[in-house]
Amino acid sequence: MTKTFEEKAEQVSSLQKARSTYQPKLPASLKQGIKNLKMIQGEETSAAGNADEIKKMFTNLFGSKVVTFQPGEESVSGRTMNVGVILSGGQAPGGHNVIAGLYDAIKEANPENKLIGFLGGPSGIIEGEYREIEKDYIDQFRNTGGFDIIGSGRTKLESEEQFEKTLYTCQKLQVSAIVIIGGDDSNTNAAMLAEFFKRKCEDVQVIGVPKTIDGDLKNEQIEISFGFDTATKVYSELVGNIQRDANSAKKYWHFIKLMGRSASHIALECALKTHPNITLISEEVKEKNVSIAQIIDYMANIIAKRAENGKNFGIALIPEGLIEFIPEMKSLISSLNDQLAECENKKEYASLHGWESKIAYIKGLLRAENSDLFNSLPKSIQIQLLLDRDPHGNVQVSKIETEKLLTEMLEAKLADMKSKGEYKGKFSTQTHFFGYEGRCAAPSNFDADYCYSLGYNAFALIQFGLSGYISSVRNLTKPAEEWVAGGIPLTSMMNMEKRHGKQKPVIKKALVELDGVPFKEFSENRETWAIQDCYIYPGPIQYFGPSEVVDTPTETLKLEKK
Numbered sequence: 001m002t003k004t005f006e007e008k009a010e011q012v013s014s015l016q017k018a019r020s021t022y023q024p025k026l027p028a029s030l031k032q033g034i035k036n037l038k039m040i041q042g043e044e045t046s047a048a049g050n051a052d053e054i055k056k057m058f059t060n061l062f063g064s065k066v067v068t069f070q071p072g073e074e075s076v077s078g079r080t081m082n083v084g085v086i087l088s089g090g091q092a093p094g095g096h097n098v099i100a101g102l103y104d105a106i107k108e109a110n111p112e113n114k115l116i117g118f119l120g121g122p123s124g125i126i127e128g129e130y131r132e133i134e135k136d137y138i139d140q141f142r143n144t145g146g147f148d149i150i151g152s153g154r155t156k157l158e159s160e161e162q163f164e165k166t167l168y169t170c171q172k173l174q175v176s177a178i179v180i181i182g183g184d185d186s187n188t189n190a191a192m193l194a195e196f197f198k199r200k201c202e203d204v205q206v207i208g209v210p211k212t213i214d215g216d217l218k219n220e221q222i223e224i225s226f227g228f229d230t231a232t233k234v235y236s237e238l239v240g241n242i243q244r245d246a247n248s249a250k251k252y253w254h255f256i257k258l259m260g261r262s263a264s265h266i267a268l269e270c271a272l273k274t275h276p277n278i279t280l281i282s283e284e285v286k287e288k289n290v291s292i293a294q295i296i297d298y299m300a301n302i303i304a305k306r307a308e309n310g311k312n313f314g315i316a317l318i319p320e321g322l323i324e325f326i327p328e329m330k331s332l333i334s335s336l337n338d339q340l341a342e343c344e345n346k347k348e349y350a351s352l353h354g355w356e357s358k359i360a361y362i363k364g365l366l367r368a369e370n371s372d373l374f375n376s377l378p379k380s381i382q383i384q385l386l387l388d389r390d391p392h393g394n395v396q397v398s399k400i401e402t403e404k405l406l407t408e409m410l411e412a413k414l415a416d417m418k419s420k421g422e423y424k425g426k427f428s429t430q431t432h433f434f435g436y437e438g439r440c441a442a443p444s445n446f447d448a449d450y451c452y453s454l455g456y457n458a459f460a461l462i463q464f465g466l467s468g469y470i471s472s473v474r475n476l477t478k479p480a481e482e483w484v485a486g487g488i489p490l491t492s493m494m495n496m497e498k499r500h501g502k503q504k505p506v507i508k509k510a511l512v513e514l515d516g517v518p519f520k521e522f523s524e525n526r527e528t529w530a531i532q533d534c535y536i537y538p539g540p541i542q543y544f545g546p547s548e549v550v551d552t553p554t555e556t557l558k559l560e561k562k
């Protein structure tokens with residue numbers, strides 16, 4: 001039998017109960033209420049790159065001005081409206097609070113306004129699958145993790161046909177604004193949808209919200225995507241716990257892969273928080289053109305040095321996206337992608353049964369250098385490299401067991417060193433992958449406040465009639481009171497990049513900057529952390545207590561704003 005709201009509401013932990021009463025903090029500029037706002041317009045914007053092309057593709061949106069909000073009485077029409085909301089892509093802690101902030105602002109502006117949640121990601125609006133979000137429902141999700149309030153999905157909302165269907169849904173439900181909560185790709189598509197509505201003179205506004213635990217949707221104006229704070233706090237707690245275990249038992253080397261499809265922000269943040277012995281940063285591997293053999297040499301030397309000091313244990317952090325940043329692996333992956341995209345190959349490959357025959361077939365298609373590398377990989381990794389691509393055409397790096405590949409290669413290397421008398425230790429390993437453990441965690445106070453503010457602010461942008469903007473809350477290392485709320489034109493964050501062989505307008509992904517302060521802090525300390533045990537054990541996220549414990553932002557953000 002289906003449970004009632006009341007029955008479901010009983011099924012919560014005491015922490016969740018206490019947490020549901022937490023009122024997230026808003027910046028002073030929004031605190032006066034949604035009806036007491038003044039919008040300040042800044043300079044016209046350009047694009048992050050290829051401005052001429054972006055201008056041609058976004059004739060209606062290009063050049064829009066950055067805006068900020070201040071307390072005032074300039075707003076609002078107060079007209080009744082229906083607003084749609086979509087959660088897009090991977091889960092990130094705080095998504096529910098974005099919707100809670102949006103809901104509260106919508107109802108504050110006019111209690112007749114409605115919030116329509118599209119179900120299962122962008123496909124919800126394309127197919128017209130939705131539910132209205134009402135008070136009883138939203139109240140169950142305040143300050144909780146996950147995206148289960150309406151679900152998420154990875155369908156790309158990008159074709160003209162999908163835009164037409166979206167328009168049809170909006171007309172049917174009288175939705176005049178859509179809030180898309182997503183990462184760089186989803187916000188790129190939000191800009192395309194906003195441009196489509198403007199081109200068609202349809203009165204539907206589109207506002208994006210920066211989401212992704214990966215932390216790679218950021219720039220001058222977007223200091224951090226939501227979810228990064230909580231997810232890295234969860235992973236750092238786990239890394240710290242493992243460090244304690246390693247330092248107690250003194251018998252294992254732990255290889256921990258950390259999520260982050262492309263960028264290594266998560267690995268870097270966890271390293272800054274916990275000081276492990278080894279952390280690989282994909283961006284550095286790429287920049288310095290480091291081969292897989294050189295990575296193994298680097299790690300093996302640290303393992304051997306620690307063994308000389310009687311320490312046959314340690315911790316290595318490996319960013320999930322590493323495999324695609326190692327130049328020779330990148331070349332292999334792109335060759336696999338190209339070969340499997342060829343019509344004839346695709347058909348023949350699909351007709352084969354079993355991995356043996358698929359692997360043999362692929363080997364025959366690869367050029368000598370790629371084929372040698374492919375042959376040198378364990379079969380499990382060969383299979384993982386051949387698994388289906390995600391809807392954006394990316395290899396599903398979360399399914400590639402890089403941590404196991406490295407341990408296998410290290411075993412061989414250390415055995416060789418032993419035979420030459422260069423290593424005398426014992427090498428016993430444990431592998432871990434932390435990703436899903438953190439993506440739906442209850443948001444930290446930082447994310448709870450930030451997300452609520454982003455959602456509330458998204459409606460402020462709608463109220464002032466804007467479209468093609470991303471909700472922006474800045475000055476985040478300061479107390480929430482001093483945060484600056486406003487909006488950034490999505491086109492100002494775009495440039496042209498090659499996707500599926502074609503130049504496309506996309507929001508620039510923010511990778512780890514090797515001349516940035518967080519990376520420098522890490523690289524200046526890593527040699528010490530490698531040999532000495534400088535482990536830090538951050539412990540679990542705290543929700544109640546002194547502000548310096550419960551409200552503190554990430555190390556990355558603090559260093560970037562130093």
Ligand code: FBP
Pocket residue numbers: 088089090091092183211212213214259260261320397398435439
């Ligand atoms: P988003 O970019 O959609 O936020 O997702 C990021 C991420 O968590 C990556 O870190 C990871 O590689 C990927 O999602 C895993 O995706 P899936 O949930 O489809 O397994």
